[in-house]
Amino acid sequence: MATETVATFESSLDELGVGMTRTDPEGFDDALAAIIDEPAVGVPLRIDGVSLDDVPVTVDPTTAQLESARTGVTPVGTAVATYGTLAIESSAAGDEPVSLFPECHVAVVREVDVVWGLDEAFARLDEEFDAGRDSVVFATGASATADMGEMVEGVHGPTAVHVVVIES
Amino acid sequence: MSAETRREKAAQIRQLLDTEGENVHADATHINEARYDATESFGEYEDLRTEAREIKEDAIERLPELIGRVTDAVEANGGQVYLADDAADANQYIEEVVGDADSLVKSKSMTTEEIDVNDSLEAAGVDVHETDLGEWVLQVADESPSHIVGPAMHKSREEIAALFNERFDPDEPFETAEELTAFARDWLGERIQDADVGMTGANFVLAESGSITLVTNEGNARKCAVAPDTHVAVAGVEKLIPSIRELQPFVELIARAATGQSIAQYVTTLSPPVETPTLDFDDPDTPLSEAGIGGGNGGGGSDDNDDREFHLVLLDNGRSAMREDDQLRETLYCIRCGACANSCANFQHVGGHAFGGETYTGGIATGWEAGVHSQDSAAEFNDLCTGCSRCVNACPVKIDIPWINEVVRDRINRGVGDASDASDTPEFDFLVEGLTPDEEPGGLTPRKRFFGNFSTLAKLGSATAPVSNWLAGTGPSRAVLERFLGIDRRRDLPKFERETLVEWFDARGGSRVSAADADREAVLYPDVYTNHVHTERGKAAVRVLEALGVAVRVPEVASSGRAPLSQGMLATAERHAHDAYADLAEHIDADRDVVVIEPSDLAMFAGEYEKFLPEKSAERLAESSYEVIEYAYGLLENGAERAALRPGDGERVAYHSHCQQRTLGLEAHSVAVLEDCGYDVLTSETECCGMAGSFGYKQEYYELSRDVGSDLEAQFTTDDARDRTVVASGTSCCEQLDALLERPSRHPVQLLDPTRDR
Numbered sequence: 001m002a003t004e005t006v007a008t009f010e011s012s013l014d015e016l017g018v019g020m021t022r023t024d025p026e027g028f029d030d031a032l033a034a035i036i037d038e039p040a041v042g043v044p045l046r047i048d049g050v051s052l053d054d055v056p057v058t059v060d061p062t063t064a065q066l067e068s069a070r071t072g073v074t075p076v077g078t079a080v081a082t083y084g085t086l087a088i089e090s091s092a093a094g095d096e097p098v099s100l101f102p103e104c105h106v107a108v109v110r111e112v113d114v115v116w117g118l119d120e121a122f123a124r125l126d127e128e129f130d131a132g133r134d135s136v137v138f139a140t141g142a143s144a145t146a147d148m149g150e151m152v153e154g155v156h157g158p159t160a161v162h163v164v165v166i167e168s
Numbered sequence: 169m170s171a172e173t174r175r176e177k178a179a180q181i182r183q184l185l186d187t188e189g190e191n192v193h194a195d196a197t198h199i200n201e202a203r204y205d206a207t208e209s210f211g212e213y214e215d216l217r218t219e220a221r222e223i224k225e226d227a228i229e230r231l232p233e234l235i236g237r238v239t240d241a242v243e244a245n246g247g248q249v250y251l252a253d254d255a256a257d258a259n260q261y262i263e264e265v266v267g268d269a270d271s272l273v274k275s276k277s278m279t280t281e282e283i284d285v286n287d288s289l290e291a292a293g294v295d296v297h298e299t300d301l302g303e304w305v306l307q308v309a310d311e312s313p314s315h316i317v318g319p320a321m322h323k324s325r326e327e328i329a330a331l332f333n334e335r336f337d338p339d340e341p342f343e344t345a346e347e348l349t350a351f352a353r354d355w356l357g358e359r360i361q362d363a364d365v366g367m368t369g370a371n372f373v374l375a376e377s378g379s380i381t382l383v384t385n386e387g388n389a390r391k392c393a394v395a396p397d398t399h400v401a402v403a404g405v406e407k408l409i410p411s412i413r414e415l416q417p418f419v420e421l422i423a424r425a426a427t428g429q430s431i432a433q434y435v436t437t438l439s440p441p442v443e444t445p446t447l448d449f450d451d452p453d454t455p456l457s458e459a460g461i462g463g464g465n466g467g468g469g470s471d472d473n474d475d476r477e478f479h480l481v482l483l484d485n486g487r488s489a490m491r492e493d494d495q496l497r498e499t500l501y502c503i504r505c506g507a508c509a510n511s512c513a514n515f516q517h518v519g520g521h522a523f524g525g526e527t528y529t530g531g532i533a534t535g536w537e538a539g540v541h542s543q544d545s546a547a548e549f550n551d552l553c554t555g556c557s558r559c560v561n562a563c564p565v566k567i568d569i570p571w572i573n574e575v576v577r578d579r580i581n582r583g584v585g586d587a588s589d590a591s592d593t594p595e596f597d598f599l600v601e602g603l604t605p606d607e608e609p610g611g612l613t614p615r616k617r618f619f620g621n622f623s624t625l626a627k628l629g630s631a632t633a634p635v636s637n638w639l640a641g642t643g644p645s646r647a648v649l650e651r652f653l654g655i656d657r658r659r660d661l662p663k664f665e666r667e668t669l670v671e672w673f674d675a676r677g678g679s680r681v682s683a684a685d686a687d688r689e690a691v692l693y694p695d696v697y698t699n700h701v702h703t704e705r706g707k708a709a710v711r712v713l714e715a716l717g718v719a720v721r722v723p724e725v726a727s728s729g730r731a732p733l734s735q736g737m738l739a740t741a742e743r744h745a746h747d748a749y750a751d752l753a754e755h756i757d758a759d760r761d762v763v764v765i766e767p768s769d770l771a772m773f774a775g776e777y778e779k780f781l782p783e784k785s786a787e788r789l790a791e792s793s794y795e796v797i798e799y800a801y802g803l804l805e806n807g808a809e810r811a812a813l814r815p816g817d818g819e820r821v822a823y824h825s826h827c828q829q830r831t832l833g834l835e836a837h838s839v840a841v842l843e844d845c846g847y848d849v850l851t852s853e854t855e856c857c858g859m860a861g862s863f864g865y866k867q868e869y870y871e872l873s874r875d876v877g878s879d880l881e882a883q884f885t886t887d888d889a890r891d892r893t894v895v896a897s898g899t900s901c902c903e904q905l906d907a908l909l910e911r912p913s914r915h916p917v918q919l920l921d922p923t924r925d926r
């Protein structure tokens with residue numbers, strides 16, 4: 001079941017032109033290091049067993065570091081398999097700007113947090129809102145515009161997105 | 169409208185067709201196709217539409233309560249809510265909030281266009297930068313949006329490149345969309361970093377949590393909302409829904425309807441003031457964890473990010489009155505996806521600038537303009553709605569957009585009227601007046617009377633044919649019709665038959681199948697055109713029904729009221745509805761089916777009559793009425809002999825269904841019956857013939873009507889289609905096809921007529 005969900009997630013991401021890497025906590029540091037383009041900035045991952053401590057990512061960057069970063073690494077609390085959507089938090093640690101300003105956004109999600117459809121994602125969100133959470137960004141693929149006469153990726157948001165799924 | 173105004177309007181439309189038509193056509197049709205793909209493959213689509221509609225109905229019903237709740241919630245979060253009565257009130261408040269800020273960045277919002285906030289802020293000395301690329305192009309070009317979702321849809325890449333090369337004078341001239349986008353990203357990125365205030369709209373406002381939801385593809389709304397420390401969101405009060413629990417159907421629907429994407433790139437729900445660190449790019453060395461923190465909890469960010477300020481401006485500007493208005497209320501359910509514009513054949517060909525209006529354009533814009541601006545503003549472009557109903561199924565919240573257009577037309581008719589129109593036709597007025605036993609006020613223009621009373625005209629036409637036909641065909645009388653009524657002389661007028669269908673039927677001695685021998689008895693509804701103009705298709709229908717074993721009656725029945733409805737003459741349309749129902753009620757009581765040839769009349773029975781008749785009556789008529797080929801389909805399915813109909817023997821036909829017939833989901837029946845009978849059917853991909861009743865006759869719209877028709881012409885003149893028999897279900901479609909193509913068109917029932925000899 002979980003395998004099927006992740007497989008669907010992967011093919012949704014593929015359609016969006018978003019790459020996906022699977023790893024377990026042991027392999028995480030190497031996997032991440034292989035993906036990011038430096039300089040990279042990030043926010044604490046809030047996921048057991050993995051952290052940004054031993055990878056070349058500046059956690060809690062300054063605005064100057066944010067501005068010049070090529071990669072931004074954030075955790076994602078929920079991902080939606082059928083759409084390839086990532087639910088980004090809007091936290092005081094800066095998930096929102098770190099996922100938005102650099103050219104490439106790397107999202108880290110636990111396998112168990114990949115849910116099938118928006119139904120499940122909203123069910124979680126309802127609960128979380130009841131518990132006091134009050135913000136979320138559903139991000140699907142890179143930012144895009146057709147306003148200049150043709151479809152172009154990467155406008156105000158990232159040009160590329162990559163997802164790291166942590167198997168448990 | 170005077171002859172001169174008509175000429176000016178025609179010239180303006182011609183110019184827009186030349187300059188903007190091509191770009192709009194490419195984009196709007198492309199997006200419309202994408203919408204079809206995205207909705208067809210989506211199983212839950214219909215259920216979600218129903219759910220979304222219910223949520224909106226309920227939210228508008230409970231609006232005052234939701235306003236109270238959202239105010240409490242936003243204040244509890246540390247923000248402010250301001251309920252603005254009108255544009256001036258909103259602008260004044262925004263100016264106070266903005267204070268001595270130098271610059272403000274905006275994310276696209278039609279609501280701020282509605283109140284002209286940019287002008288007001290610039291007058292107060294604030295630099296305003298639109299950050300949505302399309303909106304920014306328009307800001308640079310100093311133009312108004314031509315589409316709710318794709319404001320610069322009318323501009324090509326080449327035009328944008330030329331504009332930017334002139335305005336920004338780059339070292340290397342811009343050429344590609346990538347270059348333009350990269351430049352925009354950098355240029356606007358700097359403005360966002362420097363801005364003191366960020367302004368956004370809101371696609372939805374969640375009352376319970378005080379959140380706003382922004383739906384975008386570019387990411388600029390997210391940046392405008394979180395980069396500067398002051399955020400002002402401006403939203404119409406109708407954007408309120410109770411809570412995040414009601415949000416899901418809209419998230420699933422809005423992008424599908426708007427652009428054919430299954431979900432937008434960014435669906436952002438924020439409950440500002442947010443905890444996200446405020447970014448001060450002038451202070452490059454502050455870590456995010458310390459940005460905007462008032463101190464206290466030792467970094468890591470917190471609720472007391474007291475740099476942040478949030479103002480939610482809820483705009484009324486006529487919406488409360490719309491809520492009280494039984495006809496305009498539905499407009500408030502609109503989620504501004506633009507699908508109604510994309511599905512509109514006229515819009516696809518000429519774009520939003522032809523529709524006029526102060527802010528909103530295309531589709532539902534009549535409702536918005538009438539509600540938030542004035543009837544005058546709505547009057548200008550309300551004309552481009554032909555009532556074809558293609559937008560009805562496109563709308564994710566099931567708004568009856570054509571009905572709103574008719575209602576506004578009616579109100580305009582009853583308002584001051586168009587003095588120029590009435591005053592330049594006194595010589596002709598007596599003639600039209602004589603034709604018009606209508607319920608309408610004196611200010612109504614002669615042209616509306618002329619088209620709106622087509623049934624009376626048809627009676628007179630048949631009675632005086634061939635004189636009437638001769639008059640309608642000669643140069644001098646066409647000149648008079650053109651000058652006084654604006655009926656384009658290039659358009660052939662209908663030719664009235666001396667003997668009506670009803671007379672023919674009586675003269676042949678009624679039905680050839682007696683009721684005693686038949687399983688079913690049907691009343692063939694003699695619509696005005698079938699009875700007076702295209703009697704051939706009526707006769708064929710009688711023979712087809714009889715061949716399938718049905719006892720037929722063709723009694724005199726009042727006209728459906730379609731003609732006055734489309735002129736916005738609602739009282740007259742209503743009278744017709746009562747008369748037609750009275751004429752048919754006894755037949756329905758006697759278990760006779762009502763068989764209708766003209767799809768637009770069936771659409772009235774199935775749709776608009778519920779507005780005119782008691783619920784039970786409307787239901788009974790709707791349930792007893794069938795489109796003629798749909799009816800034949802049912803008979804064949806139930807064992808009627810196909811062999812009784814004229815076989816196709818592989819005859820190649822090119823079939824164009826009628827807009828309203830498609831809305832009712834009846835196209836497939838015609839195709840199935842024809843194929844079943846051995847015809848080789850090619851169906852038109854083009855959904856609209858571009859005629860839609862009186863529209864194509866009108867001098868100022870003649871060229872647009874032909875332009876819309878050119879798609880259909882192109883499809884029916886390809887190698888595969890050129891030698892096919894042309895078949896169409898609607899009268900107006902046939903008229904347009906006859907004008908576009910060399911070969912004549914006919915109704916499918918005429919093909920099936922057992923007495924037809926090729």
Ligand code: SF4
Nearest residue numbers: 502503505506508563
């Ligand atoms: S009326 Fe319906 S289709 Fe048109 S913009 Fe509003 S929601 Fe979309």
